[in-house]
Amino acid sequence: MARLIANTPCAGLLPKTIGSVSLSEVDAGVVTLVAPFNGQQKAVSDALKSAIGVGFVAPNRCVGTSPRVMWCGMGQALVMGVDCPDLPAQCVDHSDAWAIVRIDGAGADAVLARLTPIDLRASVFKKGHTARTLIGHMTGGITRLGAQSFEVMVMRSMAATLVHELVQAAENMDARAGLSA
The missing domain is CATH 3.30.1360.120 (Probable tRNA modification gtpase trme; domain 1)
Incomplete structure (x- = not known):
C-alpha cells in the first residue's frame, strides 16, 4: 500500500x-472561502465579528493578522487562521x-x-x-x-x-x- x-x-x-x-x-492554517447569501453580507459581517473579532471586509482589503479576513473577489472573502463559524453564507474549505x-x-x-x-x-x-x-x-x-x-x-x-x-x-x-x- x-x-x-x-x-x-x-x-x-x-x-x-x-x-x-x-x-x-x-x-x-484553516482557510475558508465565504460568499454571503443575497442580502446577508451585514449578517455575515456581524457573525464574523462576534465569533472571531474581524468582520467581512470591503473590496481590496485585508484585516486582522490571525485570524484575518481577506477580500478575494466580488462578494467573497477568505477567512484565514481559524475555523469558520456558522454563517448565512456559502462556506468552502480552501485550506x-x-x-x-x-x-x-x-x-x-x-x-x-x-x-x-x-x-x-x-x-x-x-x-x-x-x-x-x-x-x-x-x-x-x-x-x-x-x-x-x-x-x-x-x-x-x-x-x-x-x-x-x-x-x-x-x-x-x-x-x-x-x-x-
Whole structure:
C-alpha cells in the first residue's frame, strides 16, 4: 500500500534570501472561502465579528493578522487562521488550495513590480490593501503587510512557478543593484 506524505505547496523550494529580499512560505492554517447569501453580507459581517473579532471586509482589503479576513473577489472573502463559524453564507474549505509566499526586505516592491501590472507604491497600495491580479502569467493575489512586506497567493498547483518567477525577479533586481554599486 502506498504511503502518502503531506507536503506544503512550497516544500523544498523556500525559504530563500536573494540580496535584500527574503522569500518564505506562509502556513495560513484553516482557510475558508465565504460568499454571503443575497442580502446577508451585514449578517455575515456581524457573525464574523462576534465569533472571531474581524468582520467581512470591503473590496481590496485585508484585516486582522490571525485570524484575518481577506477580500478575494466580488462578494467573497477568505477567512484565514481559524475555523469558520456558522454563517448565512456559502462556506468552502480552501485550506489546501493556496500557495502563499511572503516577500520581505528592501526592494520587495520592485521585485513584484516586475511581475504584476498593479501600482504597488506605498502611497497607493497601503498596508492592508489586497488585489487580485496577474503575477507573471498566473492569476493570484497580492497583499501589502508592511512598508516592504507582501504576501503573494496563487493556486497550489502553481507554487513552483510562483517561486521560480519570484526568484528570477529577485535575482534580476539583485544583479542590477550589483552593477550600479
